[in-house]
Amino acid sequence: MEIELKDYLAILRKRIWLIVIVVLIACVSTAAISFYWMKPVYGASTKLIVNKSADFQGLDKIDLNSLNANIRLINTYKEIIKTPAVLDKVAAKYADLHLTPDQLSAKLQVQASNDSQVMTISAEDYSLDQAVRIVNAVAVVFQEEIPTIMKVDNVAILSEAKAAEHPAPIKPNKTLNVAIAFVVSLMVSVGIIFLLEYLDDTVKTEKDVEEYLGVPTLVTIMKTKQLDFNDNNTNANTMQKVVGEKSYASVNQ
Known part of the structure; x- marks a missing residue:
């Protein structure tokens, strides 16, 4: 089964939240360690x-x-x-x-x-x-x-070596550390996404059915929730009440 570029983009878009979370945690943690934990050298x-x-x-x-x-x-x-x-x-x-x-x-x-x-x-x-x-x-x-x-x-x-009046530390390179954390976390999160997609063998769409079984989809059944039944019952009760009121009004006339 061939996967086109748009399919890869769709996979990444589906779990973009994972990329954002991993990159954000990595960059914030690295910045905190570099700025507040590591002693300047x-x-x-x-x-x-x-x-x-x-x-x-x-x-x-x-x-x-x-x-x-x-x-x-x-x-x-x-x-x-x-x-x-x-x-x-x-x-x-x-x-x-x-x-x-x-x-x-x-x-x-x-x-x-x-x-x-x-x-x-x-x-x-x-x-x-x-x-x-x-x-x-x-x-x-x-x-x-x-x-x-x-x-x-x-x-x-x-x-001879001399002490500068306003010395700048040579380590840690805070900007470089954050940049490395960003690149590495981005690569790791993308790798995790494709690994999860590779391990996921469930059928989710009509296209998946056609690709795996080689037959077209004739009928689809939408997934419903309890709230949908509640809404339908409310609508039905409302319609019955309206019809009853109209009937009562016709009789009085």
């Missing part, structure tokens, strides 16, 4: 540049091989930053952060652009000041420890 970042110490002695010392070597070192440095060799010293030196090395590692992200000597250390926390202190502490300790670890002094801090 703030982010801070600092930038480091990886460059050989000799490079600062003159432009004649800079060559393509040197730059490529520095870029390849960044992948190594990204791993070193989140190791106990650095984070243990951060936790010990900056005890006022009240964070263990594992907690520091969970809050940190290290990124670097392709073909770039610049490396970005980011941290997320419920407090912007705490996030700023974390990234600055990690950057300072990493710069101090890298000569001991790698036997080279080629890391410089380009910019």
Whole structure:
């Protein structure tokens, strides 16, 4: 049995109330959680540049091989930053952060652009000041420890993290959360409607009879309610009363 587009639209129109209820509940719940339940998360970042110490002695010392070597070192440095060799010293030196090395590692992200000597250390926390202190502490300790670890002094801090006067949280993205809830709930409600329609094998219309049995419908019996009988009895009583009054009037005349 082929189903046309108008049949799909008719199925959706028949249970449009289900779509409205599911989408409304999902969007309202998501908005309430995002705006009133989830704590805002703030982010801070600092930038480091990886460059050989000799490079600062003159432009004649800079060559393509040197730059490529520095870029390849960044992948190594990204791993070193989140190791106990650095984070243990951060936790010990900056005890006022009240964070263990594992907690520091969970809050940190290290990124670097392709073909770039610049490396970005980011941290997320419920407090912007705490996030700023974390990234600055990690950057300072990493710069101090890298000569001991790698036997080279080629890391410089380009910019320190600073707390903004009016910071905006990076999480949660309230608008995005509501939009995702809308799309997902819409898809789920539509799926539920088509599932209910697929499981429903009852015959409801003359068209269903013809499709399932292959014969035309000759007679239909309308479904009646008790109220219909009451209305019919009232109408019948009213008609009898009117006829009786007319008969009485004719006799008197």
